Amino acid sequence: MAYEVFVDSLEDLDEGKELDLVVRELAPGHNKYNSHHVKAFVYSDPKKSSEAEELRIRFQRGRQHPSPWAIKIVREMDGFYKDNG
Amino acid sequence: MGGVKDNREFIEALEKSGDLVRIKRETDWDLEVGAITRRVCEKGAPAPLFENIKGYPNHRILGTPLATQRRLAVALGLDAGASFKEILATFGERKEKPIKPVIVKNAPCKENIIAEKDINLNDFPVPMIHDGDGGRYFSWQVLATKDPDSDWINFGMYRFMILNRNHLAGLIGNYTHAGMILYPKYFAKKKSMPFALVSTPEPLTALVAMLRFAPYENEVDFAGGLLQEPVEVTRCETSDILVPANAEMVIEGEILYNETAPEGPFGEFTGYRATPRQNRSVLKVTRITHRNAPILGVSNMGIPVDDSHIGTSIGVSWGMTKILRENGIPITGAYAPPQGLGNEIAIIGVKKKQAWSSNIACHIGNLVSTQAWQPGMLTKVFVVDEDVDVYNLDEVWHSIASKLHPARSIKIREDEIGVKIAPYLSYEERLRSKGARVIFDCTWPSEWSDDVEIPAKVSFEKMYPEEVKNRVLDNWKKDFGGK
Numbered sequence: 001m002a003y004e005v006f007v008d009s010l011e012d013l014d015e016g017k018e019l020d021l022v023v024r025e026l027a028p029g030h031n032k033y034n035s036h037h038v039k040a041f042v043y044s045d046p047k048k049s050s051e052a053e054e055l056r057i058r059f060q061r062g063r064q065h066p067s068p069w070a071i072k073i074v075r076e077m078d079g080f081y082k083d084n085g
Numbered sequence: 086m087g088g089v090k091d092n093r094e095f096i097e098a099l100e101k102s103g104d105l106v107r108i109k110r111e112t113d114w115d116l117e118v119g120a121i122t123r124r125v126c127e128k129g130a131p132a133p134l135f136e137n138i139k140g141y142p143n144h145r146i147l148g149t150p151l152a153t154q155r156r157l158a159v160a161l162g163l164d165a166g167a168s169f170k171e172i173l174a175t176f177g178e179r180k181e182k183p184i185k186p187v188i189v190k191n192a193p194c195k196e197n198i199i200a201e202k203d204i205n206l207n208d209f210p211v212p213m214i215h216d217g218d219g220g221r222y223f224s225w226q227v228l229a230t231k232d233p234d235s236d237w238i239n240f241g242m243y244r245f246m247i248l249n250r251n252h253l254a255g256l257i258g259n260y261t262h263a264g265m266i267l268y269p270k271y272f273a274k275k276k277s278m279p280f281a282l283v284s285t286p287e288p289l290t291a292l293v294a295m296l297r298f299a300p301y302e303n304e305v306d307f308a309g310g311l312l313q314e315p316v317e318v319t320r321c322e323t324s325d326i327l328v329p330a331n332a333e334m335v336i337e338g339e340i341l342y343n344e345t346a347p348e349g350p351f352g353e354f355t356g357y358r359a360t361p362r363q364n365r366s367v368l369k370v371t372r373i374t375h376r377n378a379p380i381l382g383v384s385n386m387g388i389p390v391d392d393s394h395i396g397t398s399i400g401v402s403w404g405m406t407k408i409l410r411e412n413g414i415p416i417t418g419a420y421a422p423p424q425g426l427g428n429e430i431a432i433i434g435v436k437k438k439q440a441w442s443s444n445i446a447c448h449i450g451n452l453v454s455t456q457a458w459q460p461g462m463l464t465k466v467f468v469v470d471e472d473v474d475v476y477n478l479d480e481v482w483h484s485i486a487s488k489l490h491p492a493r494s495i496k497i498r499e500d501e502i503g504v505k506i507a508p509y510l511s512y513e514e515r516l517r518s519k520g521a522r523v524i525f526d527c528t529w530p531s532e533w534s535d536d537v538e539i540p541a542k543v544s545f546e547k548m549y550p551e552e553v554k555n556r557v558l559d560n561w562k563k564d565f566g567g568k
Contacts, residue, residue, distance in 0.1 A: 006219065006347065006362045022347045024220060030140060030207040032115065033220045035248045035346065060361035062217025062350045080248070080346035081364055 002026040002054040003036075003071055010065070013042045013057070018074060026056065037077040046070035086162040087313030088289045091331045092380060095160060095288050096147060099132055102165040104155050106131045113139045114146075114221075119214035122148040122385035129153055129390065134380075141210040145380045150225060150288055151392040152384070154423075157399065160288040161311065169402075169476045170418070176311065177403045184309030184316075192319035192330035199373040205250040206370065209334070214385055215352035219362055220246040222351060223253070225382030225392070227283040227294040230263045230340075231326050232301070233270055238327055239263055240304035242294040245282060245368065246348050253282075253368040254348035256360070257340070260459045260504075262300055268340065268366075277339035279324035280368060285333035285382035290316060295393060296400035297458050305329070322372045333382070334375040341367045354386045354393040354426060357508045390423040397427035397458050404456035405431060412452055415439040418475040419453070421463070428458045431466045434475040435528065443531035447496055450524035461504035464522045470529060472542065481527075488527045496524040 003023040007013060019042060024035050043049050044067075052070035059065070089095045099105035112118055112135050121133055126149055135146040151157055158167040161175055211221040223245045231238050239262045245255040257264040271278040283290075290308040298304055305327070309315045318327040323337045345364035352358050384392040398421050405419035417434035421427055431453045435445060442448065446468035457463040469475060469484045489495070503510050503520020510520060533539050541547065545554065561567075 006350075008361075030205075031250075033213060033247070034207070034250070035220065035254075037346075058217060060350060061358045062215075062219075064217065080252075080344055080367055082343055 002056065002068075003073075004056040004058060005042075005071075006058050006060060008060055010044075010057070013044075013069070015042060015044060017041075020077075022080065023055070023071065023073075035080075036073075037080050039074045039077065041072045041074065043070040043072075088160055088162045088311050089287060090312055090314065090317075091287050092147070092150075092285050092333055092382070095150070096134060096380070098159050099156060102155070102159055104131045104153070104159060104165060105134055107134050107136055109136050111137045111139050114141065114210045114212045115139075116213050116216055118146055118148065118210075118212040118383065119216075119385060122383055123215070123387055125149050126152050126385055126391045127388055132156060138210045143378050144210045145378065146210060146212070147225075147285065147380050147382050149385060149392055150285075150382050151292065151395050152390060154395065156288075157292075157395050160292070162313075169420070173399060173402055173406070176399050177406065179310045179313060180307055180403060182310050183303075183306035184312070184314065186305050186309060186316040186318040186327065188327065189317045189319060189330050192317070193376050194319065194328070194330055194332045194335050195322075195374045196377050197375050198322065199375075201251075201371045204370055204373055206247045206253070206336075206373075207250060209379070210381060211247055212383055214383070215358070215387070217358065218246075218351050219347070219349045220248070220254075222246050223282065223284060224384040224386070225285055225291060227286060227290060227329075228255075228257070228263060229281040229283055229326050229328055230267050230278060231324070232267055235301065237301045238303055238305065239267060240283075240290070240294040242291065244351055246351070248346055248367070251370045252346070253336075253370065254346045255340075255366050255368060256348060256351075257366050258459070262298075266300055271340075272342050275342055277342045277369075279321075279326060280338060280340050281321050281324065281326045281328045282336040282368075283328045283332045283334075284336065285380060286329040287312075287316075287331065290329050290332075291382070292396050292399075295396035295458075297404065297456070322374060331376075333379045334373065336370055337372040337374075338368055338370040341369055352385075352387050353506060354391065355506060355508050356388040356426075359508045360506050389426060394423035394427040397421065398423040401428055401431075401456055401458060401463065405433065405453045408452050408456055409433065409449065412448075414445065414449060414452070416449075417471045420475045422478060424478070425465070428462045429464060431463050432475045432481055433466065433468050434471055434473055435468055436471045437528050437531060440531075444526075446524050446526035446528065450496070450498075450522065454522060459504060461502040461507070461518065461520050464501075464507075464520060465525070466522070467525045467527055469527045473527075484527045485525065488529065489525055494526040496526065498522040498524070 052072040055071035057065035133148040317330040319330040348365040401421035415436040450466040
């Protein structure tokens with residue numbers, strides 16, 4: 001499975017830290033582009049983790065970063081951001 | 086003859102007028118439908134009806150339902166070749182006579198009812214419209230929300246992105262009635278707001294959802310006025326919101342008061358993808374009803390002309406016409422051309438000799454700014470003399486080229502409200518909603534005399550005696566074969 005994440009800059013993707021991200025899935029089919037709220041580790045060099053899956057990166061207005069990274073999803077969160085209540 | 090009262094009747098009417106093509110080969114919801122509809126907008130081509138969508142048998146997509154002046158004319162029940170001036174007159178006359186809706190039983194939109202446990206938004210061919218958008222977007226629908234303190238049901242057209250099988254994310258701006266008036270009433274009580282997302286109603290209900298009305302005015306009454314008969318409505322399954330009975334699909338649920346999710350980016354009506362991805366409203370879906378073999382309407386916003394430009398052009402043009410007349414301005418016409426986003430450029434014709442001020446252009450500029458679809462738009466106002474047809478952009482260009490003094494005819498207003506979506510604003514200006522406006526006075530100065538200072542216009546109309554013109558016109562067909 002490949003995923004994609006939108007970021008302001010690559011600095012948002014801090015390698016070695018568990019990150020809170022909303023990624024979207026890219027596998028072909030009806031569920032393509034569905035969003036997932038996850039805790040995950042990311043790797044700029046996909047070879048750094050054999051368990052990781054492909055992560056493509058886009059910037060906030062949709063421009064695609066040329067090189068794919070990798071993502072290891074630790075767990076999927078329930079819901080999105082509880083920040084309004 | 087009134088407007089068309091059903092999306093399927095609209096498709097038949099468009100086919101009859103030559104404004105629709107059926108695409109029977111397999112097309113992919115993932116970018117191909119988007120690429121076709123984008124090119125349709127840029128070419129002014131007929132509306133495509135996609136009848137064979139990859140992975141979605143028994144579903145169809147109607148692309149760009151109102152993206153041309155011809156299709157708007159058909160929706161209003163006029164001849165497809167009606168001029169903008171004719172369409173505007175019909176629109177204005179009907180809009181001033183709203184008609185209340187009627188509640189009906191056996192609504193077509195309830196031919197199929199999907200319970201909460203079975204809901205999957207991905208079961209519908211919602212397209213990925215532009216490469217790099219945040220997700221699959223519903224792009225031709227009406228968000229219906231109800232005031233908890235009155236019978237007011239607000240219709241607005243906003244974009245909604247599929248998050249997962251039963252959640253959407255949406256941009257409901259705090260300048261809209263739903264975002265500015267209704268949502269805060271629920272939010273203050275820590276309550277989620279019921280909604281109905283009406284996908285692909287008849288085109289005039291979609292049109293009114295794009296337009297600007299006063300708070301507590303029911304848009305559906307104005308749709309009835311445009312139709313010249315009541316819109317048939319039905320009550321939602323999960324709330325007391327009334328929705329058009331013959332809509333293709335109704336998605337019901339709640340806008341959550343305590344949850345946000347990343348939404349966007351999305352190719353917007355400005356022709357750019359300017360608004361970044363941010364945390365925005367989350368909509369939980371609890372019921373879907375739809376017609377048999379539903380037809381999903383798809384708009385494709387971007388470089389003009391798309392559905393949003395046509396819709397706002399007619400609404401803003403009428404709004405400007407009305408307010409200028411009500412204020413006693415001797416106008417010959419008011420036009421917000423779709424090529425100017427329908428909401429950013431205003432062209433006003435004025436009988437300057439009848440105006441009470443030589444600086445009437447400034448007053449016009451102030452008045453029309455109140456008719457923008459949202460504050461901070463209609464930022465470029467061109468005022469032309471009465472000899473210019475405001476609906477003819479060739480004539481307007483000539484007026485700008487020949488009459489606009491590059492220094493004294495341009496009035497700049499700084500420190501105005503700006504809209505975050507405007508591509509020309511800096512990042513700092515967007516954050517602070519700071520903008521500017523400019524008025525281009527393309528009229529001859531009032532103090533110039535006809536005999537000495539105002540140059541003679543070199544045109545067929547102005548340069549020749551009536552007798553000569555009549556002789557030329559009488560022989561034109563013989564000389565030029567009707568060209």
